Amino acid sequence: MPKTYFTPDTFRFLTALDRHNSREWFHAHKDDYERHVREPFLQLITDLQAPLAKISAHYRADPRKNGGSLFRIFRDTRFSNNKLPYKPWQGSRFFHERRHEIPAPSFYLHIQPGDCFAGGGMWHPESDALKHIREFIVDNPATWKRATQGKAFREHLQMGGESLSRPPRGYEATHELIDDLKRKDFVASAYFTEELACSDELLPWTVSTFKKVSPLIDYLCAAQELEF
Template structure:
């Protein structure tokens, strides 16, 4: 009988995150640093390392799962509180981004975007693990003005391909479009355009919810790859809008 696969993540991850949410201070975190390393950081880096090859083989050769402890796919647990009224020092979720090779790092993703300042944003895949709020996402989030304009112009010129990428197939079964939108049509675009609600978007992202049970299952890698493949038509379309390979 073949050996059972070992899950990357266990319920201990979510127990740690729930405890952290109740005790979000440096004293508690320091006392529980070993739990953070064993239950969150180490399994997340193992998961990322194991995902890189199948991601390239089954979804796109141009996306990267980087297991580097710093500057790779795993977001830091430490919050940037400089401009926030919430001074809690730690994030209470796990964030992982699988970025286009044109991006190279998550430097600006950490700050709320998809690229380094002055560089073109690139679409990405995202995995979010949080008690009661796990999801897979993808797209361009908080894009720079030039990026958003290019996407909108591409949508105006290619409405049928946008609808095909986001309205049918595996995408529609699992994903919904998400993110912020303008309250009014963007300047310079026909308010009667058939895709005006999508043209009003400031974020071009999609999300699909996951359960904690799915995250802790031995086949979680397959679940993630299946969802990435489901989101691929939209990510491919966004790459086309930004002249990037998919």
């Protein structure tokens, strides 16, 4: 049966949290957070388990309240100039079963007023993982093109993240894929509206988006010698 998860109250809460970002305000409205944001998101993660397993048996949708796919709403302010205690968004990461052994790409879903998106990839991979990706692209350019330039990918997803201003050391500026080799992030995403987020189309749309981004995830897994 079609199911809805989020409502306009979800976005009203996140908008208010952005405006009143304090521990006192959050504690006074914690029940609203649980009812309108956390609990529906955990249910969505639960309902993504079966379709995600069909995309890849090695990826997990983990609906635990702590330590699972759902990111904490609390910000880590220890090393940040931004000392606001809460994130005005809610995100979830669907991770590889071997993520603790080897840096791995993830699928991702993000809910935020005016900025909802889903997709996947590797965000800020560390130097060794980044080196593996670049070397893999040089060694397997045709497969990279198929993963990121296919019709479904081009029509529904866009690559994002940061790039170097110059070619990385050891790579020629004339390389046919130099723009991709300059990337510091290897992520692709598709944006969606708050109306879709509050509709019964959210689950099938997310599954469809994960399927479209899966060639990129598969490629990045291969670069790290991970199963997909």
